[in-house]
Amino acid sequence: MSIHSASILAEIFRSGKRLFLSFLRPQFPYASIQVMAIQKTETKKIKRNPKRIALVTGGGDCPGLNAVIRAVVKGALNRGWEVYGIERGFEGILHKNRIRKMDNGDVRGIAHLGGTILGTTNRGNPFQFIVEKNGKQTIVDISKKIAAKFRQLEFDALVTIGGDGTLKIAQQLAELGIPIIGVPKTIDNDLAATEVSFGFNTAVTTATDAIDKLHATAESHERVMVVELMGHYSGWIALYAGIAGGADVILIPEIPFSIESVARKIQNRWRRQRRFAIIVAAEGARPVGGKHFKKLRETGHERLGGVAEFVAREIHHLTGRETRSFVLGHLQRGGQPTTSDRLLSTRFGAAAVRAIEEGAKNVMVALRSSKIITVPLEEAIKETKFVPLDSDILLSARDLGISFGDK
Ligand code: F6P
DSSP states (O other): OOHHHHHHHHHHHHHHHHHHHHHHSTTGGGHHHHHHHHHHHHHHHHTTOOOEEEEEEOSSOOTTHHHHHHHHHHHHHTTTOEEEEETTSGGGGGOGGGEEEEOHHHHTTOTTOOSOTTOOOSSOOGGGEEEEETTEEEEEOOHHHHHHHHHHTTOSEEEEEEOHHHHHHHHHHHHTTOOEEEEEBOTTOOBTTSSOOBTHHHHHHHHHHHHHHHHHHHHHHTOEEEEEEOOTTOOHHHHHHHHHTTOSEEEOTTSOBOHHHHHHHHHHHHHTTOOOEEEEEETTOOBTTOOOOEEEOTTSOEEEOOHHHHHHHHHHHHHOOOEEEEEOGGGGGOSOOOHHHHHHHHHHHHHHHHHHHTTOOSEEEEEETTEEEEEEHHHHTTOBOOOOTTOHHHHHHHHTTOBOSOO
């Protein structure tokens, strides 16, 4: 017997008992009113419709994922629903041992943990799934299998926690009939549909901390330190951490830089007896007329990287100053989520469950004007959010004398 039918039977039994007791009471004439009240409650309970929801995390990991998972699981269980965690991306649904029925014990004490208890992958696109056999890779489309399995397991919704890549895949799965509720995850903060995505605040905090630490060693050795930060094709992390950490130069993809301009800024500092400098470069930054710096992934795909090394080499060449470069890399994705990210993740997760309860599908939860709302998934994946050139934060940085390598 399903939990649903069991709860209906229990409620009918309870109603019968209450009705019998009401006839025994001295205020018998009011019994009919009580019967009506009982019938009303009964109808309400039957309509409650417990749901079975699935939950998946996709793409790169990000601080706050576990807090979202916790909020979704708790919100659903508190409504009497069932939640199933799909492990290591969408494809997990095809494997019995990667579908985990979740209860409160699974999510106890995880809000402050980095990573994702469900595991994730950025090689899990079901429409272009990579299969490896005898060291050879072939690409297959397993999307229809996934949609069929979803129906067979009688899930009501798939809560998909992911960045732009994962949410684009989720939109394609929605077109195959899987009701999706998206939750925006990315340290890059590059989803236009939400003012902030969770993970961004933690990444900025980690990056700022790293820049703070660079100051002492840069000053002691009279060096130019160049630090490369993540952010994909947007400059949000570099801009925020660069300002907060007191960088002298910030290079972002939205403003192509001239290496000569950066060199001038460095020489000016030495002239003013400020005999060290910190340059923050977003991984997507590039010189005027130049290309993005890229490296090969193990999978053969390209990823951004290499700008800090280039800037350090060129600055040494142009100024004669001693330079060092380093890439902060995946440290920005790890560690405990900040309080702000835990809160945002929790709000997003709880809102995703409320959206399902309200009958929404193919939407993404988003933060707008301090409120959590839902936006159509189709809209949500359309635009990348870049740093606007007239943003006040950019203007403030310029007012403080920070160089963006363009003047
Ligand atoms: O989107 C998050 C992000 O960390 C980007 O900032 C970065 O370009 C990319 O993922 C790195 O991906 P990978 O995990 O494949 O190194």
